[in-house]
Amino acid sequence: MATAMSHQSIGSLVSHRSSSSSTISESLREPLKVATKGFKIDSSLSYTSRRKRNFSKIEAIASKTPSVSYNTPLSPSKNITHNSPKKPKEAALILIRHGESLWNAKNLFTGCVDVPLTEKGVEEAIEAGKRISNIPVDVIFTSSLIRAQMTAMLAMIQHRRKKVPIILHNESEQAKTWSQVFSEETKSQSIPVIPAWQLNERMYGELQGLNKQETAERYGKQQVHEWRRSYDIPPPKGESLEMCAERAVAYFEENIEPKLAAGKNVMIAAHGNSLRSIIMYLDKLTCQEVISLELSTGIPLLYIFKEGKFMKRGSPVGPTEAGVYAYTKRLAQYRQKLDENSEVICS
Numbered sequence: 001m002a003t004a005m006s007h008q009s010i011g012s013l014v015s016h017r018s019s020s021s022s023t024i025s026e027s028l029r030e031p032l033k034v035a036t037k038g039f040k041i042d043s044s045l046s047y048t049s050r051r052k053r054n055f056s057k058i059e060a061i062a063s064k065t066p067s068v069s070y071n072t073p074l075s076p077s078k079n080i081t082h083n084s085p086k087k088p089k090e091a092a093l094i095l096i097r098h099g100e101s102l103w104n105a106k107n108l109f110t111g112c113v114d115v116p117l118t119e120k121g122v123e124e125a126i127e128a129g130k131r132i133s134n135i136p137v138d139v140i141f142t143s144s145l146i147r148a149q150m151t152a153m154l155a156m157i158q159h160r161r162k163k164v165p166i167i168l169h170n171e172s173e174q175a176k177t178w179s180q181v182f183s184e185e186t187k188s189q190s191i192p193v194i195p196a197w198q199l200n201e202r203m204y205g206e207l208q209g210l211n212k213q214e215t216a217e218r219y220g221k222q223q224v225h226e227w228r229r230s231y232d233i234p235p236p237k238g239e240s241l242e243m244c245a246e247r248a249v250a251y252f253e254e255n256i257e258p259k260l261a262a263g264k265n266v267m268i269a270a271h272g273n274s275l276r277s278i279i280m281y282l283d284k285l286t287c288q289e290v291i292s293l294e295l296s297t298g299i300p301l302l303y304i305f306k307e308g309k310f311m312k313r314g315s316p317v318g319p320t321e322a323g324v325y326a327y328t329k330r331l332a333q334y335r336q337k338l339d340e341n342s343e344v345i346c347s
């Protein structure tokens with residue numbers, strides 16, 4: 001896609017992080033002055049009050065503090081209970097945008113339309129899986145859309161630990177009951193995959209199914225760019241990034257961060273815009289900075305969560321890349337274990 005950018009570019013884009021040491025609750029007590037040049041946020045528009053406060057807070061912190069380097073830890077979320085200072089829990093967080101879909105290939109606005117991966121998308125997912133095959137994964141969150149679920153499953157097939165990813169069906173009590181596993185041993189050899197509609201692609205409204213190029217010719221490049229990349233301008237009858245963030249980031253805070261805080265390693269397979277909103281939250285990007293954040297299909301991004309802070313580690317280039325393991329002992333030890341037990345666990 002014309003907008004796709006390599007993971008190296010993503011790395012450089014996300015270097016706009018804030019060094020604020022305020023906690024969320026501290027920052028919420030401060031008066032919020034939210035205005036970035038040429039981009040005024042009217043946070044009263046669509047957010048629930050809690051969400052409004054969180055994002056205004058992110059903006060307030062980001063606009064008040066200087067940019068800092070790539071690896072600077074962020075302040076903790078208010079949802080996180082701190083672990084014992086003696087044994088701080090650490091966890092890996094992998095974000096992955098689905099591989100190329102049939103509508104990516106046709107350059108159509110897709111949004112919440114549920115289309116599968118192309119062959120190239122399948123290959124991208126497998127390649128992504130190889131890149132993260134030495135990184136521990138205890139639980140997987142996906143959107144409810146097949147392209148994200150295919151990506152998660154294909155990626156996990158490559159993992160050296162060879163646990164079986166199992167989709168948890170929570171759509172009804174019966175679905176839950178009928179998909180139960182009754183062996184603890186089998187459970188320990190599987191990875192729960194939790195689908196959540198909140199992680200779906202932003203709803204593209206009346207653009208869904210239209211060709212992106214033709215839409216730009218009809219409505220003008222500038223208008224279409226605003227619909228696709230601005231923070232708070234929704235496409236006709238669709239969701240703005242701000243609206244998408246309202247549900248995706250809320251889900252992340254309420255369901256995913258507590259898992260990380262408990263030391264669980266998490267993979268999220270989702271979409272360009274739901275992940276952009278989550279990265280905006282993790283990296284404290286301003287609503288201007290997020291405009292230029294582009295995610296390529298099938299490129300995994302690694303974060304380390306430690307002591308309530310997220311540290312971005314970029315995209316592992318390969319499973320044995322030294323850089324990934326240099327940052328954290330725990331990942332290095334996990335990989336060493338995989339190497340030592342490879343015959344047992346990979347059989």
Ligand SMILES: O=C(O)[C@H](O)COP(=O)(O)O
Binds near residue numbers: 112204273
């Ligand atoms: O929904 C879509 O069309 C794409 O997945 C994301 O599209 P975008 O790059 O136009 O936001």
